Amino acid sequence: MEHIATAFGLVFEPYTLGVIFVSSLFGLFVGAVPGLTATMATALLVPVTFFMPPVPAIASIVTATAMAIFSGDIPGALIRIPGTPASAAYTDESYMMTKKGQAETVLGADLVFSVIGGIFGTIVLVAAAPALAEVALKFSSFEYFWLVLLGLTCAVIITIGETLKGVVSLLFGLLISSIGLDNPAGHPRFTFGSIELLGSVGLIPMMIGMFAVSEILRFSVSLRETTEVFQKQIGNVFRGMWGLCLQYPWSIVRGSVLGTLIGALPGAGADIAAWMSYAMSKRFSKTPEKFGTGHVEGIVEAGAANNSALAGAWIPALVFGIPGDSITAIVIGVLYIKGMNPGPTIFINNPENIYAVFIVFFMANLLMIPLGWACIKAGRRILDVPRNVLMPIILLFCIVGAFAINNTVFAVAVILVFGVIAYFMEENGYPVAPAILGLILGTMLEENFISSMIKSDGRFTGFFERPIAAGLGVVAIVVWLWPLAKWLRGRWRAAAA
Amino acid sequence: MRINDAVAGVALIALAVAILVHIQGYPMMPGQKYGPALFPGLIAVGFIVTGALLVRRGVKAGFPLLALGEWMRDRGLVTNFLAVCAALVFYALAVDPLGFIPTGVILLVALFLKFGVRPPGAVVTAVATTLVMHWLFYKLLRVPLPWGILERFAW
Numbered sequence: 001m002e003h004i005a006t007a008f009g010l011v012f013e014p015y016t017l018g019v020i021f022v023s024s025l026f027g028l029f030v031g032a033v034p035g036l037t038a039t040m041a042t043a044l045l046v047p048v049t050f051f052m053p054p055v056p057a058i059a060s061i062v063t064a065t066a067m068a069i070f071s072g073d074i075p076g077a078l079i080r081i082p083g084t085p086a087s088a089a090y091t092d093e094s095y096m097m098t099k100k101g102q103a104e105t106v107l108g109a110d111l112v113f114s115v116i117g118g119i120f121g122t123i124v125l126v127a128a129a130p131a132l133a134e135v136a137l138k139f140s141s142f143e144y145f146w147l148v149l150l151g152l153t154c155a156v157i158i159t160i161g162e163t164l165k166g167v168v169s170l171l172f173g174l175l176i177s178s179i180g181l182d183n184p185a186g187h188p189r190f191t192f193g194s195i196e197l198l199g200s201v202g203l204i205p206m207m208i209g210m211f212a213v214s215e216i217l218r219f220s221v222s223l224r225e226t227t228e229v230f231q232k233q234i235g236n237v238f239r240g241m242w243g244l245c246l247q248y249p250w251s252i253v254r255g256s257v258l259g260t261l262i263g264a265l266p267g268a269g270a271d272i273a274a275w276m277s278y279a280m281s282k283r284f285s286k287t288p289e290k291f292g293t294g295h296v297e298g299i300v301e302a303g304a305a306n307n308s309a310l311a312g313a314w315i316p317a318l319v320f321g322i323p324g325d326s327i328t329a330i331v332i333g334v335l336y337i338k339g340m341n342p343g344p345t346i347f348i349n350n351p352e353n354i355y356a357v358f359i360v361f362f363m364a365n366l367l368m369i370p371l372g373w374a375c376i377k378a379g380r381r382i383l384d385v386p387r388n389v390l391m392p393i394i395l396l397f398c399i400v401g402a403f404a405i406n407n408t409v410f411a412v413a414v415i416l417v418f419g420v421i422a423y424f425m426e427e428n429g430y431p432v433a434p435a436i437l438g439l440i441l442g443t444m445l446e447e448n449f450i451s452s453m454i455k456s457d458g459r460f461t462g463f464f465e466r467p468i469a470a471g472l473g474v475v476a477i478v479v480w481l482w483p484l485a486k487w488l489r490g491r492w493r494a495a496a497a
Numbered sequence: 498m499r500i501n502d503a504v505a506g507v508a509l510i511a512l513a514v515a516i517l518v519h520i521q522g523y524p525m526m527p528g529q530k531y532g533p534a535l536f537p538g539l540i541a542v543g544f545i546v547t548g549a550l551l552v553r554r555g556v557k558a559g560f561p562l563l564a565l566g567e568w569m570r571d572r573g574l575v576t577n578f579l580a581v582c583a584a585l586v587f588y589a590l591a592v593d594p595l596g597f598i599p600t601g602v603i604l605l606v607a608l609f610l611k612f613g614v615r616p617p618g619a620v621v622t623a624v625a626t627t628l629v630m631h632w633l634f635y636k637l638l639r640v641p642l643p644w645g646i647l648e649r650f651a652w
Contacts, residue, residue, distance in 0.1 A: 047634075047638075047640075048638065050638070051637075051638045051639070164547060164550055164551065164554075167543070167547050168505075168509065168544075168547045168551070171540050171543045171544055171547065174536070174540050175516075175537070175540050178536055178537050178540070183533050183536070184526070184533070185524070185526045185532055185533040187523060187524060187532075187533040189520075189523070189533055189537060190519070190537075213581075213585075216581055217578060217581055217582075220574070220577040220578050220580070220581050220612070221566075221568040221574045221575075221577060221578050222568070222574075386614070388609070388612035388613055388614055389609065389612075389614055389622060391608075391612070392584075392604070392605050392608035392609055392612065393605070393622075393626050395581065395584060395585075395604075395608065396601055396604060396605060396626065396627070396630060397630065399585065399588050400597075400630055400634050400640070400642070403640065403642075404634060404638065404640040407640065407641055409589045409592060409593070412585055412588055412589040412592075413585075413589055415585065416582060416585040416586065416589075419585075420582065424498065427498060427499065427566065428498075428499055428500055428505070442536075445536075446535075446536045449531075450526075450529075450531060453529070453530070453531060454529065458529075458530050
């Protein structure tokens with residue numbers, strides 16, 4: 001109990017509240033400007049949070065991302081361009097509604113159901129994370145090995161695009177993670193005599209490169225596209241929202257539950273959650289034929305899903321140190337910097353900080369109602385900000401931010417190289433998320449494998465001797481063999497026919 | 498720019514071979530069956546398998562080996578892309594001798610002009626942005642941004 005009181009004290013002090021407010025505005029802006037994503041907002045925030053105490057540092061990321069995932073819906077409705085990838089699933093639908101003169105309803109639904117989804121996800125996070133941590137306390141390297149392996153498998157299976165390219169992307173991330181001294185033998189790998197590379201590539205500059213510089217490159221080659229901005233004044237966006245709640249209660253629940261689950265699965269975040277729940281909504285709808293013509297039902301469901309995914313992603317990140325999406329991948333790096341090492345013991349060593357994070361999650365979602373409303377009102381102005389001025393400024397910010405982490409110019413080279421790599425990967429249909437997961441989990445996978453092998457004297461059966469490890473191992477093997485079994489069955493049927 | 502899967506596959510296999518050759522020199526851990534070469538080795542095997550699958554798919558799909566994107570035929574857009582890369586290289590080379598403020602201003606003015614911002618506005622915005630960023634990172638966050646040629650005027 002006293003931890004909760006301390007946590008409230010940590011959140012409700014002027015400095016933290018100020019950080020939360022400023023981060024909200026930052027998040028709303030980044031989300032509403034097409035080409036700037038929630039993950040990019042996180043990557044850009046890291047250098048600034050570097051110099052803050054733990055609670056405001058984490059709070060700034062939580063609020064900025066929650067706001068960005070909501071405000072990403074605004075340009076979708078107004079100019080038919082998603083502000084963040086998480087809004088892409090229902091951008092066409094939103095724009096259709098705006099064209100039919102229902103801009104208020106669609107923007108209101110975006111806001112209200114983002115808040116509801118966000119709060120639902122937070123409740124699950126608060127309830128599930130400490131309970132899971134109790135179980136996770138008993139985990140040894142065997143269980144962690146399987147868990148990491150399942151996480152990596154998951155990232156490949158539920159990726160956008162082709163599985164084969166997802167695997168290549170994952171392997172690439174694993175390869176990068178093996179650079180440097182950080183391996184069980186302490187032997188320098190792939191450093192080619194460079195002192196900088198001994199400490200590996202550096203997670204934060206790499207993220208800035210892959211999520212921010214790559215977007216700037218994408219912008220630089222798409223300058224000529226012009227867009228038509230919705231010009232009418234936006235009226236009262238809250239009108240009719242209660243009616244929607246009564247009309248689509250199951251959509252709200254389904255979207256929130258599915259979103260939280262997808263968020264919690266490693267590697268899949270708000271964008272995939274939105275796509276899947278939009279599809280789900282259409283499938284279970286009583287009027288599926290209305291989808292795609294400017295129908296609000298899918299927006300209600302997917303709008304709740306992408307915000308609930310955000311909180312869901314924190315569950316594995318806090319409990320196991322396995323990121324649920326690319327935002328929490330960066331968060332894990334920040335947690336280490338702040339001395340809040342993720343893992344089940346975080347609930348024992350830093351309970352007040354964790355409770356503070358939970359409180360911030362609730363606050364961010366509630367704060368979204370007034371600030372989101374203001375953002376919708378200002379929506380047109382935000383879209384007027386010239387991107388040819390904005391992008392170079394962000395580039396300079398990326399450079400300084402990457403430099404600030406280690407104070408070396410090497411980081412500038414890293415953001416360039418990884419920016420270009422990420423750009424070409426996406427151009428060719430290689431998803432970036434599995435690479436990030438491989439990068440974060442590579443070291444963990446290797447360490448847990450080697451220490452398990454040492455414990456079991458080199459016997460592979462050691463991985464199946466403890467009940468939970470055996471269970472996880474069986475699940476992992478079934479998941480791998482599934483596609484093979486399906487393929488074989490298909491062949492067998494074809495041969496029989 | 499879309500690269501044919503076969504080309505990507507061959508590149509992956511080449512990378513895998515390079516990794517396998519490179520890790521030959523890695524030592525073993527005393528008393529253990531596995532050393533630091535194990536994981537890179539497994540990754541290389543993974544690259545060979547996925548590379549082979551990509552080659553098979555690419556060959557089935559046939560030509561072209563390389564499809565240039567729409568923007569690659571547009572001189573202005575290609576130079577935009579290169580300008581962003583060049584800006585980063587310029588910063589890395591110039592920041593120590595010139596200092597953060599001149600480097601930042603030059604970088605921003607150059608990119609603004611390349612992206613079609615009008616000259617007076619470009620210069621004013623560049624100077625203002627660089628100064629704000631310098632204040633934020635150097636004064637507030639105490640990042641040691643180099644002064645370079647402005648060393649004597651350091652504030």
